Amino acid sequence: AIVAAGATGIVSVTTPSGTGTKTGFTFRSSVADLSAVSASSGTFDPVFSPSAINYIIPIANNITAVTVTPTTANAQATVKVNNVTVVSGEASGAISLANGNNNVLITVTAEDGITVKTYTLNFQKALSSINDLSALxxxxxxxxxxxxxxxxxxxxxxxxxxxxxxxxxxxLDPNSTVKVNGTAVTSGNQSAAIPLAVGSNPIVVSVTAQNGTSIKNYTVTVTRAASGTASLANLTISNGTLNQPFEHATTNYTTSVSNATAALTLTPTVSDANSTVTINNVAATSGVASSPIALAIGSNTITVKVTAEDNTTIENYTITVTRLKADQTISFAALGAKTYGDADFSLTATGGASTNSLTYISSNLAVATVTGETVTIVGAGSTTITAEQAGNASFNAATNVTQNLTVNKATASIALGNVAQLFDGNARSVTATTTPSSYSCNTYQCKL
Structure with missing residues (x-):
């Protein structure tokens, strides 16, 4: 027979010593079921049944806590939620939920104090989908x-x-992760140094939510300005020496080279590798000798132009190269002695490559004069004949060359004429011719 819980009566008891009866017993229920259970959030899977003890309850990520309301099938049974006694049919205290699985145990103890049944509620709180930054x-x-x-x-x-x-x-969510240009970074900490090229540099900050699927990208585009450095670190020349040691802040230099130097090269080295350089408007390579630059005789201005990476800032360096004129030489042979009365003669000196005519000067015009290249003897004595040749744009004036001219005295003579006469008692005249003719002669009459 089935005896209801709480009933009293006589019970026959068999023991090793025999059979007897006992009276005054109270029958207590062994039912440890729940008749119902609910939660403040979520839906049970499967639907609650007193005989099913395991349930999964999905919970949204924004739910931070739940309460559970268990109702026992037997009013005399007791119930605990996570080992905390709860009144049947009333809500438990708030149960905090972490992301992921949160097992809540409902323990029902039957009236008999022996029979225990545990229900497990697995509150599966969704992982966070928050993928925001709170600061950058x-x-x-x-x-x-x-x-x-x-x-x-x-x-x-x-x-x-x-x-x-x-x-x-x-x-924003400490459970999310963040990367900068694909490299993991700890929230609130600086990323590793990111090299910047001149111009646009997109940097991607990627935040992945705890759920691993919600990703948000922030883009920081860093524009690095082009360099405004337009200077030379060094400047050398293949011939000659600059008037002062090169210094990037000094932009004007001079030098001179011999006439034999018809061309030279420059080697400019820029301070900023991203700048460009030209020499006399011809592109040059930093640190490399230029093509030969032809030099005219005299002043030659060479311009080295440095343009910064920004294509705006420009610095010009100038080198004024003076190519010296060529020298020229006069060849003037020694002059032989002359005698007063000799005919005019020509000078035969030769000059240098300027092709300018030679000019001559006599130091003693009482001895000789020079017209063009012709020497006219004026008197006995000595004079110095100087040969000169002027310069021009390409040649220096030649160094003067001198030669001495000696003019000896001529031998004077008298030639008598008309000396053969017939004597008739009359006086007769003779002629006297002197050499040189400028000499005078006395004439005498003779009587026999």
């Missing part, structure tokens, strides 16, 4: 707009001297 800091420059988690694109301008960049991202 940069090592140089300023973001184009104040950081806002909802704004994913930013720009930054930096000077050319900034050649690397760091980003400090801070995630």
């Amino acid at each position: 800091a940069i090592s140089s420059g300023s973001l184009s707009t104040t950081f806002d988690a909802a704004v994913t694109a930013y720009t930054v301008g930096v000077n050319n001297n900034i050649n690397n960049f760091r980003i400090t991202p801070t995630v």
Whole structure:
């Protein structure tokens, strides 16, 4: 027979010593079932049944805690939730939920105090889908707009001297992860240095939510300004010596070279490898000798133009190269002695390559004069004949050459004429001719 819980009566008891009866017993229930259970959030899977003891209850990630309301099938049974006694049919205290699996144990103890049944509720809290940043800091420059988690694109301008960049991202959800240009970074910490090229440098900050599928990309485009450096670190020439040691801040130099140097080369070395250089408007390579630059005789201005990477900043260096004139030489042979009365003669000196005519000067015009190349003897004595040749744009004046001219005295003579006469008693005259003719002669009459 089935005896209801709580009933009293006589029970026949058999023991090793025999059979007897006992009275005054109270029958207690062994039912340890729940008749119902509910939670403040979520849906049970499977639907609750007193006989089923394991349940999965999906919970949204934004639910931080739940309460459980268990109802026992037997009013005399007791129930605990996570080992905390709960009144049947009333909600438990709040149970905090972590992301993922959260097992809540409902333990029902039957009235008999012996029979125990445990129900397991697995609250599966969804992993966070939060993929926002709460802050974004940069090592140089300023973001184009104040950081806002909802704004994913930013720009930054930096000077050319900034050649690397760091980003400090801070995630909103500590369970999310963040990468900068594909490299993991700890939230709130600086990334590794990111090299910057001149111009646009997109940097991607990628936030992956805890669920591993929700990803949000923030882009910081850093524009590094082009270099404004337009200077030379060094400048050398193949011939000659600059008037002073090269210094990048000094832009004007002079030098001179011999006439034999018809061309030279320059080797410019730029301070900034990204700048460009030309020599007399012809492209040159930094650190490499230029093509030969032809030199005219006299002053030659060579311009070295350095253009910075920004294509705006320009610096010009000038070297004024003076190519010296060529020398020329006069060949003037010694002059032989002359005698007063000799005929005019020509001078035969030769000059240098300027092709300018030679000019001659006599130091003693009482002895000889020079007209063009013709010498006219004027008197006995000595004079110095100087040969000169002027220079021109290509040649220096020749060094004067002198030669001495000696004019000896001539031998004087008298030639008598008309000396053969017939004597008739009359006086007769004779003629006297002197050499030179400028000499005078006395004439005498003779009587026999």
